[in-house]
Amino acid sequence: MKPIINKYFVVVLLAAVVLSGCKKIFDLPQEKDYLSNNVNFSNKILEPIIGRTNLIGGFNSDNSTNPITFEIVNARFGDGKPVTDLFTSVPTYVWTAPYTGLEKSLAEIEAKRKLENHPIFEMRSSGEFILWPSATNQILKPRPTDSTNFSQDTRFFDVKVKNTGGERLVRDFQIRPYRERPYEPSNDFNAFTGLPAPDPKFPFDKKLRDYIRPYLNNVIGATSNLNLVSNNDKKDAIVYIRPLASGGNGHSLRIVVLGKDSLPIDPKKFNETVWDKMIHGFNMQMTDKYVQYDVAYPIPLVEIPTSYATGGSRAKVQLSYSRLGFGGGRTVANFGIDFAIYKAGDWEIVFYFKTENPKFANE
Structure with missing residues (x-):
């Protein structure tokens, strides 16, 4: 059988040579790629x-x-x-x-x-x-x-x-490009004009405006002993994402919590917060008024899941604290936002408790 196989091989090889020669002799066109009419x-x-x-x-x-x-x-x-x-x-x-x-x-x-x-x-x-x-x-x-x-x-x-x-x-x-929205959430300003957005409950009242609202879990008011809320109907707490007025270095992010008197609440009160794992930042500074990081912008840097941006497109600021409740059990509360900042510079995220401060004291 071996000679027969060799004969077939020679025949195939000769056919290939002949076809190749014909292509050169008769100047046949090269094969072209296919481009659909329906791209x-x-x-x-x-x-x-x-x-x-x-x-x-x-x-x-x-x-x-x-x-x-x-x-x-x-x-x-x-x-x-x-x-x-x-x-x-x-x-x-x-x-x-x-x-x-x-x-x-x-x-x-x-x-x-x-x-x-x-x-x-x-x-x-x-x-x-x-x-x-x-x-x-x-x-x-x-x-x-x-x-x-x-x-x-x-x-x-x-x-x-x-x-x-x-x-x-x-x-x-x-x-049709929309104007810059340097951060998210950005419901606090109008996407077309860049001016403050109206209150969704009273859109024609020019004295009222919309705000970024944080989530609040088990945050109790120091005066009312009731759960604080932030929604379209009642805003016990709101958030500002804004350029830092002073104290930045060109690539910083500051976290601030303000009480109802507009004075800073000491970050140490948020005793369950894992500050060094929350933001992908460096050279963290903690004072009695704020916590600040050196960061690279945008935040998040890319839209992939990491320990600092679990969903990929948003980072997270979450402040947590605990206190003793009735019966001696420990109660944990937290609040925060998922956010993004697209423009490099010095920024701050400010949580403002408008109506009353969170309760930190034990029962």
Whole structure:
């Protein structure tokens, strides 16, 4: 049988040589990739928030052959004026090594990322759009403050999809960016105007406004001995996320608790709080008025689950304390918020007990 196998092998080899020769002799065309006529995107109206990383995907190749390239073309306003601000090139951070949440210093974090120049809006090789966090309201004008979507205020563009099999033009994307919201939760200000948001219970009363509300678990009022609450109907406690007025170093985060007299409550009263495990920060300072960390922004740095951001997209501040209740049993209370801060600088998170202070005394 061995000679027979060798004969078959020779025949196959000769056939391959002949076909190859024919291709050269008759100048047959090279095989081309397949590009479907039905390539598309799941969403053509893009509504990113300026000042944070926005990845907007949804490309459907319809089994087209990779690699596929993408190009944004014909960017214009609805009245035909050309759009140029989308492509302003500015320095933005890109990661050069994975962030894990286990880094032991700011220097170790910064060694894993670097500044590169990128257009603030571009497409990735995956077909995703990205609006980089280096975009600002000054570089990219947000959508109108009156929430209208007139054509002359809207940026349109097309996308050229291409491989060696040809190209397709997907037309009439729209991008309607929201103004910067440097932190979350951000229900305390209007997403269109940036002004304080109205009270949800009384939206037409201009003297009232909305606030960030913390969760409160088993927090008892020092005067009433009742559970304190924070909701649309009653706000015993509210939260401010705001720039730090003084005492920062350009990359700090301060945690403050204010009593009903607007004076700070000593952080040591929150005796069950694990301060050194709560924020991915360094050089923690505790005074009788606040706790402050050196941090890298944004917080969280990336949207992956870590011990500091269990859901990935939000970090957590939770203050806990215990006291002796009736019968000698120990009662544990806590309050806090899940949050994000997107803009680098010096910030503080302030819990303000408006109506009465938490009860710390034993029964």
